Amino acid sequence: MMLGDLGADVIKIERPLTGDDTRGWGPPFDAEGRSAYFLAVNRNKLSVAADLASAGEVALVRDLIAGADVVVDNFTRGTLERWGLAPLQLLEANPRLIWCTISGFGTTSDRSGYDFVVQAESGWMAISGEPHGEPMKVGVALADVLAGKDAAIAILAALAARHATTDATSRHLTLSLYQSAVAALVNVAQNVLVSGHEASRWGNAHPNLVPYELFDALDRPIVIAVGSDAQFAECVCALGLNALAEDDRYRTNAGRLVHRDAVVSAIRERVRTQPAATWLARLEAARVPCGVVKPVLEALHDVEASPLTGVAPLAPGTVRRPPPRLNEHGDLVRTRGWAACDA
Numbered sequence: 022m023m024l025g026d027l028g029a030d031v032i033k034i035e036r037p038l039t040g041d042d043t044r045g046w047g048p049p050f051d052a053e054g055r056s057a058y059f060l061a062v063n064r065n066k067l068s069v070a071a072d073l074a075s076a077g078e079v080a081l082v083r084d085l086i087a088g089a090d091v092v093v094d095n096f097t098r099g100t101l102e103r104w105g106l107a108p109l110q111l112l113e114a115n116p117r118l119i120w121c122t123i124s125g126f127g128t129t130s131d132r133s134g135y136d137f138v139v140q141a142e143s144g145w146m147a148i149s150g151e152p153h154g155e156p157m158k159v160g161v162a163l164a165d166v167l168a169g170k171d172a173a174i175a176i177l178a179a180l181a182a183r184h185a186t187t188d189a190t191s192r193h194l195t196l197s198l199y200q201s202a203v204a205a206l207v208n209v210a211q212n213v214l215v216s217g218h219e220a221s222r223w224g225n226a227h228p229n230l231v232p233y234e235l236f237d238a239l240d241r242p243i244v245i246a247v248g249s250d251a252q253f254a255e256c257v258c259a260l261g262l263n264a265l266a267e268d269d270r271y272r273t274n275a276g277r278l279v280h281r282d283a284v285v286s287a288i289r290e291r292v293r294t295q296p297a298a299t300w301l302a303r304l305e306a307a308r309v310p311c312g313v314v315k316p317v318l319e320a321l322h323d324v325e326a327s328p329l330t331g332v333a334p335l336a337p338g339t340v341r342r343p344p345p346r347l348n349e350h351g352d353l354v355r356t357r358g359w360a361a362c363d364a
Contacts, residue, residue, distance in 0.1 A: 032354060033345070068349050083106065098130070164202040231274065235314070236293075
């Protein structure tokens with residue numbers, strides 16, 4: 022979808038009758054019976070249903086690949102080879118082609134890739150949730166999202182270098198949800214590598230910064246995210262806690278980490294005495310990073326979004342086509358091939 026937003030002509034190959042599994046992932050469904058899940062990630066695509074157990078349909082897909090710049094697949098190991106669509110052979114036949122395979126756990130694994138399982142095994146759930154609570158997944162399928170973004174970046178880089186790349190193997194990009202998820206641990210992973218100690222769950226707090234967490238104001242929760250010693254001084258002054266700014270124990274972040282409970286408790290007691298708007302005004306005036314906890318509907322009011330095509334892409338992306346019905350463009354593509362993309 023991201024490549025489509027940027028102007029690529031995208032043909033989505035789906036199984037006949039049922040199509041993409043996410044077409045049935047609901048409710049909610051819109052008035053035409055389309056699942057919100059499918060609508061979220063399928064704009065700017067044409068849909069062609071093809072039974073890859075049929076030699077004729079495989080021939081159709083081979084013809085489409087012959088005219089393509091990029092192929093993206095997420096089949097388990099050996100599936101495409103059994104259908105006569107071996108990526109390496111097709112790459113050798115088309116020196117301009119870039120192929121991206123996205124798997125769950127890498128090309129040597131036969132495991133299916135589902136975001137929830139990946140979140141569990143990549144370390145995410147072990148560090149998400151309250152310190153003494155159960156491991157918790159992120160509220161969106163973020164491993165899927167990150168893998169998709171990683172794939173889009175890798176594809177664009179490969180296209181940019183295509184003029185200097187002739188080797189078929191180097192034009193076969195392989196990514197996995199697991200690889201993307203573990204890489205996204207970033208500073209948490211580095212904390213473990215440097216310290217040699219296992220990461221902990223911090224709830225809405227931060228393992229390396231204080232104060233950097235959720236606080237309950239009189240009417241609704243807010244977050245305060247202090248990222249420097251100067252910001253801390255401004256923060257506590259804005260909150261009317263000048264004594265904290267004057268205490269040498271709290272002048273540096275390292276000191277605040279040692280005295281986390283004292284610092285956080287003082288701020289928590291103070292914040293709960295006034296409405297969120299009062300604190301946000303004072304903190305923002307002091308240039309201290311902060312924000313109110315918004316529900317999704319409220320957050321969507323701040324962006325361009327559509328019940329049909331989802332949250333609008335950032336520039337230079339554009340929405341040119343709504344998510345397709347199953348096989349909506351099958352006849353068109355079969356009769357006109359890639360020319361159908363310009364229809």
